[in-house]
Amino acid sequence: MKILKLFGEVTGLTINQEKSTVSAIRCTDLNLAEILQSFGGKQVGFPLTYLGLPITLGRLRMVQLQFVLDRIRTRLAGWKGKLLTLAGRRVL
Template sequence: LGLLANFGEATGLHLNQSKSSLAAIRCDDVDLPEVLQSFGGSLVDFPMTYLGLPISTTRLRLIHFQFILDRIKARLAGWKGRLLNLAGRRVL
């Protein structure tokens, strides 16, 4: 955590430990509790969500993104009829 503190002093950007989480990738040989004892954030596993998008160590399938497609379709449904003429709506 000394590195993050030094970074904060130099830049003015500080880590909010209550909002921070760590996802370890390929750390089977590492004693994570010992390494992270001063971190203060939570330890999470994969799959996880970051900025509203699913993240995984394996290949994601279409089903993992279906909620995004559903939101896009719902937003399109609200404005597509108002902004297009009749011929444009037929094409869409």
């Protein structure tokens, strides 16, 4: 927490501990309860979702990203009838 507070002082960015979570990556030999006792957020495990995308410790499978592909296909279907060039569709 000292490092995060120092970072906040230097940059002007602060952390909302009530909204924050910690995900330990391969920390089996550490006492996380002791390390995180001053952290106000909660501890979560994997898999988790960050900015709407799944995060795992291994490779993502196509099944885990299928919802993203479905949303893209739905949006593209509406654009096909519009008078946009291929480059314009990519930008949009």
